[in-house]
Amino acid sequence: MGKLGVVIVAAGKGSRMRTAESKQYLKLGQKPILVHTLQLFQNIHEVDEIILVVGETDMKRCSSYVKDYALTKVTSVQAGGAERQESVKKGLDALQPGTEWVLVHDGVRPFAAVEHVLSCFRKAQESDAAVLAVPVKDTIKIVNEAKQIKSTPDRRSLWAIQTPQAFRLSVLLDAHEQALNEGFLGTDDAMLVERMGTTVHVVEGDYYNIKITTPEDLPWAEWILQHVRGEGHR
Numbered sequence: 001m002g003k004l005g006v007v008i009v010a011a012g013k014g015s016r017m018r019t020a021e022s023k024q025y026l027k028l029g030q031k032p033i034l035v036h037t038l039q040l041f042q043n044i045h046e047v048d049e050i051i052l053v054v055g056e057t058d059m060k061r062c063s064s065y066v067k068d069y070a071l072t073k074v075t076s077v078q079a080g081g082a083e084r085q086e087s088v089k090k091g092l093d094a095l096q097p098g099t100e101w102v103l104v105h106d107g108v109r110p111f112a113a114v115e116h117v118l119s120c121f122r123k124a125q126e127s128d129a130a131v132l133a134v135p136v137k138d139t140i141k142i143v144n145e146a147k148q149i150k151s152t153p154d155r156r157s158l159w160a161i162q163t164p165q166a167f168r169l170s171v172l173l174d175a176h177e178q179a180l181n182e183g184f185l186g187t188d189d190a191m192l193v194e195r196m197g198t199t200v201h202v203v204e205g206d207y208y209n210i211k212i213t214t215p216e217d218l219p220w221a222e223w224i225l226q227h228v229r230g231e232g233h234r
């Protein structure tokens with residue numbers, strides 16, 4: 001079976017966190033958030049390689065993390081782009097020859113459960129494309145610029161999409177190429193694959209797999225680390 005590569009994207013500015021330090025480097029417990037995420041995939045047996053994509057100015061610091069935390073599966077640290085989609089593509093292009101499958105994962109999602117990561121990977125092996133997700137709990141409404149509610153989609157069909165997002169590498173590379181050629185910018189990789197007409201499957205994860213984005217997420221992340229996904233809970 002072809003190799004499994006993981007692209008961890010961590011080249012964002014973290015502007016919604018409103019901290020001087022980019023959020024992926026904020027301490028969670030004793031380690032930067034990004035290190036927790038890298039260690040998650042380092043410790044998954046099925047993962048053959050990790051490509052880390054970071055800001056140009058953070059390359060040196062992240063190379064030190066790779067050494068200090070013995071992240072032996074991180075084969076290269078790449079400089080990301082202005083948009084997440086560009087950062088993903090930089091990571092895809094760095095994967096070693098012989099890579100058949102890829103997981104694309106946000107560096108600020110340290111709490112994906114190993115069992116869910118593997119379920120997502122297995123689903124992609126069957127179907128070429130799968131993403132982790134959870135059913136939406138709130139009622140979601142479509143609202144116009146004037147903050148007037150225009151419609152209320154049936155909640156039973158709404159899922160909050162997470163990462164990892166798992167793909168046959170050739171499928172995702174084609175999707176990125178087409179998006180680039182057409183100037184299409186998506187907020188996740190699944191969008192690029194969907195628009196090619198490939199069915200993307202949802203694999204149910206859990207609500208602990210948060211994307212650390214705004215200040216309110218930090219205490220919640222500390223709680224999850226202490227009570228759910230800490231070292232002792234793996």
Ligand SMILES: Nc1ccn([C@@H]2O[C@H](COP(=O)(O)OP(=O)(O)OP(=O)(O)O)[C@@H](O)[C@H]2O)c(=O)n1
Nearest residue numbers: 009010011012013014015016082083084087107
């Ligand atoms: N040009 C970018 C933008 C985002 N990301 C990464 O994509 C993940 C999800 O993005 P998000 O949570 O939006 O991070 P930021 O873009 O940094 O946050 P913000 O939108 O608040 O600036 C993060 O790990 C982020 O570092 C990236 O690698 N390259």
Ligand SMILES: C[C@](O)(CO)[C@H](O)COP(=O)(O)O
Nearest residue numbers: 084106161162163187188211
């Ligand atoms: C990829 C993602 O995490 C799926 O929910 C999300 O789209 C990333 O969005 P962001 O604005 O780049 O954080």
